[in-house]
Amino acid sequence: MGNSLPYIPAKRYFTIGEVAELCGVKPHVLRYWEQEFTQLRPMKRRGNRRYYQHHEVLMIRRIRDLLYDQGFTISGARNKLQELVQGERDKRRNGEVLLDGMESIGDDDLSFDRLEDVVVLDSDDAASVHLQSVRRELFEIRDLLSEVL
Template identity: 60%
Template sequence: MPDSSPTQQTELEPIPGKRYFTIGEVAKLCDLKPHVLRYWEQEFEQIQPVKRSNRRYYQRQDLLLIRQIRSLLYDQGFTIVGARQWLKGEQAGDDAKRYRQLLRQTITELESIRDLLKTVR
């Protein structure tokens, strides 16, 4: 029987091609609980959903960032402080590490686009 713990890499659903997502939709698409997303907003300054009428609306780049944070924490074993530093590039004192970060983000985005295109066919 496969282990479904958060430390095991899981296939996430492709991100639909819409402009805004509710916290419930993001939680489902990122395999997280809504309270985790609200907590991460406090811990990672990069997560800034649009807030209207006391509701959060996330955009595609927010989902990609949240998935990247999820991967850093759950799959790669980073602490929150370590993931925050990695995202800010503080630990990357040189350009090579910054380049790898940008490359990982690009790969994540391309994989999401590929998955989206697979569902369109």
Template identity: 60%
Template sequence: MPQIPDKLYFKIGEVAALLQLKTHVLRYWETEFTLLQPVKSRSNQRLYRRKDVETALLIKELLYQQGFTIAGARKKLNADKQLGLPLTVRQSNEDILAEIKADLVQLRNYLLDPPPP
């Protein structure tokens, strides 16, 4: 899962690069998923908030990793929203373990060679 930079707004090209998609795919998803509604600037440029980027990541996972159709993904997202479930991308066990391992290696390196006071 890509790391989302700590920014307030993202341009469509930035989101497309982050998700490794074409911009026209994001524009299409906006027409199919009511949860994906970026704001528009005065110059009519799409500005995605962090929540929009996370939603796009979830849509990508549902469609590409879990094999949902557009209609199926739309139904799942709407059902989860109605139930009050958080709309988040589920990480695989391998991804979670890789993150834990990286954190442990970083901690070990810090303990073996602490920075000077």
């Protein structure tokens, strides 16, 4: 993924304009991708205003990388994301994953920056949703602490 994308601030929700700037795409592209990628479901409030969460911003960056940097078609990117989702489901079933991304990181090189880049693609079960929520809060705390220090 290109290094030109800005840092994602520690916020709970992002507007479509903010996400467009963070991901380097136009808002109409984001609305189109919502139709093409079923994993992308921002919360909608009154007036159909979209609010994206941190993991959705990461997913959009992954989609952007697949389409723009790796040259996938929409269909190919959709299939690649589906493969990733299925792989995560299989790992969970086999008990290989405690937290998304942890299986590929050893104790010696544990880095929150690397964990932040992990995209959560499947949030069907309640435990996974809870862990994702805790993970997001930890990142927010880390970012707040880094501002103070």
